Amino acid sequence: MNLSNMAFEGLFAYNTLVVMIGTAAVGFAAGMVGSLGVLRKRALVSDAAAHVTLAGVATVFALTGKRDLPVLLAGALCAAIVGVAVLVFLKRFTRTRDDAVTAIVLSVGFGAGIAIVAGMTARGVPGSAGLEHFLLGHTAALTSGDAALLAIVSVVSVSVVAMLFKEVSLIAFDQSFAAATGWPVAFLDYLLVVLVAVMVVVGLPAAGAVLVTALVVIPPVAARQWTDRLVVMLMVAGLIGMVSAVGGVALSAIVPRLATGPVIVLFAAVIFFVSCLVAPKRGLLARVARSLRSQGIADEHG
């Protein structure tokens, strides 16, 4: 039996399939929710939230001693929400510029997470070394129960977006109009931020704290190349997220020692750059063709 045979047996093992389905759901939901986040110009807020999650995961593990995924992710979500709250507070009440505030929350939160994890590892707390998998993503250790949880949360988030589609698209495009017509803009805005935070958290096992922001940023900007309609953009972003997630999980299952996160990001990035090239209307090729054509017309008439 050669290496590739073994790899493919590993790939189609029951557990890997379940994990792949769970991660695919996460990829779809993250692409969809991320589209709204990107349209609201919140791309790097998700990055700050993502880096802070590590501190939440580590704190919950230190307090409970459990490595159950639901518990750890609950901690991650709390940390992400606290991180975003601190971000909003500092932007609102200090003179520090918005971009610096993002960088401060991101780096200090991540430093706190690293310090807690390293402290536990140094004390030989059993299982604490495994927390490093949350840095760059590692799906091999997920159980089918974990995957089911990720899938359920993703389905719920997608349903929320579907139910509130009119409202969230309104605040994504025209906040002042939404406010003037009496929509609860602040509430919807917070809801959107929480949804993005939830996506960051469920994306954590697959993509890791450092790279999970790519799951909510790259598929949306890739999808944007293909369409001007929001519904289509959400669907395409979801599909791109799904394809990247499945590709990442599969490839990291075949190649030993390869972290899942970077592979997922690379899949998404390739799709993005291809989209920039070949997309109709907005793509580079289409634009070159258009300018050549108009050049031709100009020559004819010149």
Add this chain to the structure above:
Amino acid sequence: MSMGELFSEVGPIHGWAMATAALVSVGAAAVGSMLVVRKMSLLGDAISHAVLPGIVVAVLAGGQPGGPLVILGAIVAALLTVWLTHVLRRGVGLAEDASTGVVFTTFFSIGVILLTSVASQVDLDPACVLYGILELVPFDTVTLYGCEIPRSFLNSLVVVGIVGLGLIVSWRLQVFVAFDLAGARAAGMPVALATIVLLLFTAMTVVAGFEAVGAILIVAMLVVPAAAAELLVHRMHHVVCMAVMLAVTGSIVGYLAAWHLNTNAAGMIAVVLGFEYALAVVFAPADGFVSDLMSVAWLRWRVACEDQLAMIWRFEESAGVRRVTPPKGLIDCVARQWLAVTGQIRSKNGQWRLDSYSRTKAESIVRSHRLWEAWLGRHADLPLDHLHPPAEFIEHHLGSRLLRQIEDDLGQERRDPHGSDIPPEQ
């Protein structure tokens, strides 16, 4: 434990590690101050992630970690990042944060994949990429003039020297560009060059910090001390000096804390820097929460005292027709007691009287009140009963120059619209 004991306990191993961290943080704080005032903090973040593939490729090509080839690789990667971000913004039309997010995650992923697929040939640890191995820095030494000096320290020394010198030489240009981009352009300054030089310095600092504190925590050293310093002082060279001091303090305190708590030094340094920033947010002399609260409280107190004085002045002016009402809120109550205790007002036969000093003060308040009413009455086309409330609000904030201007504007008129005399200037 005295300082001497502390340092003898620290010993040369920890001393070298701390010195390296402090050195890196000095360079980072200086460059970071420029990045922060130019709103390029997130570019620093992006660069610190994106240099990874450049470093890995350079190491694969035979470069020493922290050596010139690796610095070159990192600079190429950093410039590529900035260029790609620019292309995505201008060419593809992405928002700035989205384009940054796409580029640095992609670059970092490429770096990690390169690192894990060829790690056996590379003298780089994937963990070190994220949070550094400051603790191991003292063990990789070179011998220089008979001294064993950590290689990382020497590399950082060279980098920080170049960056520091470069910043000093290009100081005026950098400050001009940072605070008045359009002006610098109009004055024919090499704006693009200044930006590229700043990016080069950022890339070099990031590489120097890479080994010691890792890709993400170097962001803390770049941005956090600079942001804290900006809250504390306001001149640009003060900001840089303050940022450097905060960075060095944070590095040493963070390292010692990590050592005592037995945890990762780079992580603790980031936490301590964050703590310094939090202290600055709360206690900064001009912009901190405490000073904000105090100035609001002081203003409310002054207004309460001035209102009391003005009320008693009007009572005296009207020869007892108007009445001095009992204080309404707590602050009014305390203000009247304070004025009485300090002798600025006295109660005579159950009637409040001003002394000469407080009469002057009260008169100037009433003067600005009535001048404002008169001005509003002339220019604002408001009904008579709408003149008092705005004047009651603004009377505490009008300067003597503005009052004189209003007086000139009113000409010979020396009465307010209600018919009361406007007191002359004291």
